[in-house]
Amino acid sequence: MPKNIILYFVVLFLVIGSIFFLSSSFLNLQTETNVKKNSELIFEAKDISINLNFRESELLLKVNSKLINSKKNEKNLYVFEPEVSITSNDKLIKIKSKRGTILYDKNLVELNEGISLNGNVIGKKIFGETEKLVIDLNKKNLYSNEMSLYFEDFKFLLNEIILEKQGMLLKGSPIKLIQDGKINSETSIVKINLDGEISFPGQLTIKASN
Numbered sequence: 001m002p003k004n005i006i007l008y009f010v011v012l013f014l015v016i017g018s019i020f021f022l023s024s025s026f027l028n029l030q031t032e033t034n035v036k037k038n039s040e041l042i043f044e045a046k047d048i049s050i051n052l053n054f055r056e057s058e059l060l061l062k063v064n065s066k067l068i069n070s071k072k073n074e075k076n077l078y079v080f081e082p083e084v085s086i087t088s089n090d091k092l093i094k095i096k097s098k099r100g101t102i103l104y105d106k107n108l109v110e111l112n113e114g115i116s117l118n119g120n121v122i123g124k125k126i127f128g129e130t131e132k133l134v135i136d137l138n139k140k141n142l143y144s145n146e147m148s149l150y151f152e153d154f155k156f157l158l159n160e161i162i163l164e165k166q167g168m169l170l171k172g173s174p175i176k177l178i179q180d181g182k183i184n185s186e187t188s189i190v191k192i193n194l195d196g197e198i199s200f201p202g203q204l205t206i207k208a209s210n
Helices: none
Strands: 007-009 012-015 019-023 027-031 041-052 060-071 076-080 084-089 091-096 099-103 108-121 124-136 141-151 154-163 168-179 183-192 207-209
Touching: 060 099, 084 108
Parallel strands: 007 027
Antiparallel strands: 012 019, 027 041, 041 060, 060 076, 060 084, 076 099, 084 091, 091 108, 099 108, 108 124, 124 141, 141 154, 154 168, 168 183, 183 207
């Protein structure tokens, strides 16, 4: 199992009048947990907090969830109404969704339905939305088949956000840029630099909006 997700969980386990505590190297949470015997659920917990680590990075990811459970014979944790925060020296990104899954054997966090993203990068505000988002703790990226991201005067339609040590990269096939509804441009990569300015390492095609 990957070692960079360091999770510790304590499960309050009621069986035949005794209390048992379960622990794992993958979870870090403190909550009362109700273990259901003779069902598909191993445990279920309310109002929990989980800390995860990106691989070889100072980035930190925290998941707060109204409810979490796990099923037998699976290496997944299911979270409901999760609030995810990603922090580093120059980033603060908060993500909300209706539900999600932590695949701790793959170092992935999958979020689904009504996803909103907001925060700041290099001191500048960002806002985004999508219906499905995958956070890869190994690759240090956020991936979606289609995501809208607003940064300063630009609206980006893209597929991937790469969280660099300083700043970040946006990628798409292609990325579509809309500014004030007047100019529609396309490129494959956009970089948000240390000074908060945007640069275009790849070819930029500018099209007049109708």
